[in-house]
Amino acid sequence: MxxxxxxxxxxxxxxxxxxxxxxxxxxxxxxxxxxxxxxxxxxxxxxALPGLVDLHTHLREPGREDAETVESGSRAAALGGYTAVCAMANTSPVADTAGVVEQVWRLGREAGLVDVQPIGAVTVGLAGERLAELGAMADSAARVRIFSDDGHCVADPRLMRRALEYVKAFDGVVAQHAEEPRLTEGAQMHEGEVSTRLGLAGWPAVAEEAIIARDVLLAEHVGSRLHICHVSTAGSVEVLRQAKTRGVRVTAEVTPHHLLLTDEKAASYDPVFKVNPPLRTATDIAALRAALADGVIDIIATDHAPHAVEDKECEWAYARPGMLGLETALSIALDVLGPQWDLIAERMSRAPARIAGLDSHGLDPAxxxxxxxxxxxxxxRRVIEPAELASRSRNTPYARxxxxxxxxxxxxxxxxxxxxxxxxx
Known part of the structure; x- marks a missing residue:
């Protein structure tokens, strides 16, 4: 060596x-x-920063290797300054068994560019009907500690309670995609002035806030660990602030794009700006930035969501939601926070490593x-050229x-x- x-x-x-x-x-x-x-x-x-840790990465393998592979996503992560990423479960087949999470884990080890820590699904097939093999995934070689149906909300409160109770036995975490599906059916963007002007069906902020409010109460009742994915509204920040004041074991993340881009981007009808949860308002961005600074929001997570060309370069209504994030996240953090290096290290390395239980990561060089x-x-300073990105996909909202x-x-x-x-x- x-x-x-x-x-x-x-x-x-x-x-x-x-x-x-x-x-x-x-x-x-x-x-x-x-x-x-x-x-x-x-x-x-x-x-020098401790290697960055991303708690929310979509590597698409197995199943959608046309959009990303564990190797290509790992290379993008390394180029973005990451040494560990947590791979979401919405692959095909879904990472809801020990076999699939071990496959992702082994692919990460073979690539050798970052430590790839799989996230297991909460429910079988992400269908929200019955719990997946949480214990088997936790006991597997991948040692899964975070479980999420990201892309889908665990909408059934009884099922969510059971998941929180189950993972408590091994100090696991349930990471919730907070979206009440009955309030977002057919939604195309944030519900507000811009959606009204454009004539697009709206995704109301309350659909996120209602699930977060419910789940912090469930986590408080059970005494288990809850993580909220991609927080996007000012109202969600206030729910989280109150929960943390009461000592609820809840953590939360915000994405780079929700710290920088507003729903006005949808006026271009460019599907690269279509994401779930949607881009919100300038008021929401201000609240998210303040919450990140004061610790109500614990981490920045990329929600790196690569998509093949045919899934993005089409009409807005038919485009898949999601944006690339791994290779630009630190630059967005610098743009938003300035050179507050200790805060950046805390939000992009130390805190996500603690939440994920990655003991060898998130440590300042010493x-x-x-x-x-x-x-x-x-x-x-650099100009973002999509063709130069390591990801197999090109759906970056920061092009040029x-x-x-x-x-x-x-x-x-x-x-x-x-x-x-x-x-x-």
């Missing part, structure tokens, strides 16, 4: 120092380090810590936008997966 000496790097925004990486660990940290056998990387002007880290050039920050290098257990901004494998 090659040793690396990273010179003059700012660790999470602190004064520049040197880091020596050896045998998969950060072996030493301090000014003026020497290591004759090490490959030297000049990191002057760069910031002696004795696994060398899972990323080097960022905060002064760089100029965004701040560039990932220069990513290390997974001391081995570089990205060097000089390019994937090693």
């Amino acid at each position: 090659t040793a690396y000496l990273i010179r003059n790097v700012s660790v999470v925004g602190a004064e520049p120092t040197d880091l020596l990486i050896r045998d998969g660990l950060v072996a030493e940290a301090g000014a003026g380090l020497t290591a004759p056998d090490a490959t030297v990387l000049d990191a002057t002007g760069l910031v 002696p004795g810590v696994p060398a899972n880290l990323t080097l960022v050039d905060p002064a760089a 936008m100029t965004l701040p920050g560039r990932i220069v290098a990513t290390f997974l257990r001391g081995e570089p997966t990205v060097l000089d901004g390019k994937a090693v494998k």
Whole structure:
């Protein structure tokens, strides 16, 4: 294993120092380090962050390898500064058995670019009718700890309660796609002034807020861990704030696109802006940003949702919802938050690693810590060119936008997966 000496790097925004990486660990940290056998990387002007962790990634394999594979999604993640991603269960077949989650886990290990941690389905086939093999998935080689029917809401309150009770036995988490389906049937975008003007059926904010309110009460009753996926409304923030004040074991995520883009984008009728939950209003964005800053929202998660061309380049009504996110998430965080490195490290690495139980991730670079880290050039600006993305899909809402920050290098257990901004494998 090659040793690396990273010179003059700012660790999470602190004064520049040197880091020596050896045998998969950060072996030493301090000014003026020497290591004759090490490959030297000049990191002057760069910031070292703990490797980013994404709690919400769609890798599409098995079943939709035309849109993404575990390998291509892993490469996109590494280029985005990630060292671990949690792969959602809405594959084909659905990841609702030990066999399927182990397949995804093994594909991730074979790719070797990031640690791929499968998320298991809550219900069989995502159908919302009976619980999937939660215990078998938890006991499998993949050691699943998060369960979600993402893309579908676990709408039956009795089933949701049973899931929360089941995972409590092994300190698991149920991650809810909060959407009351009877309030969103036929919905095409956020319900509001823009949807009225465009004549598109609306997705009301209350459809999200009602499920979150119900589920925090269930989690409080059971004493179990609940995670809310892709929070998108100001009302949801207030429900979560009250729940956390009462000590409910609830965490929440927000996506980069819900921090930046508003429902006005739908006026173009460009399906790249169609997403679930939909883009909301400027008022919602302000509330989400404030909640991210004060900790009501715990993490930024990408909801990386690649789609094949035929599923996106069509009429708005028929387009599949979803956007790419892995290769641009840190840039959006910098654009929204500025260079608040400790906050970025907390929301994009430490907190998601804690929620997922990924003990070797989310640790600031320091002696004795696994060398899972990323080097960022905060002064760089880049134009997003879809054809240059590593994902098999091209449905990025940031095409030809100029965004701040560039990932220069990513290390997974001391081995570089990205060097000089390019994937090693």
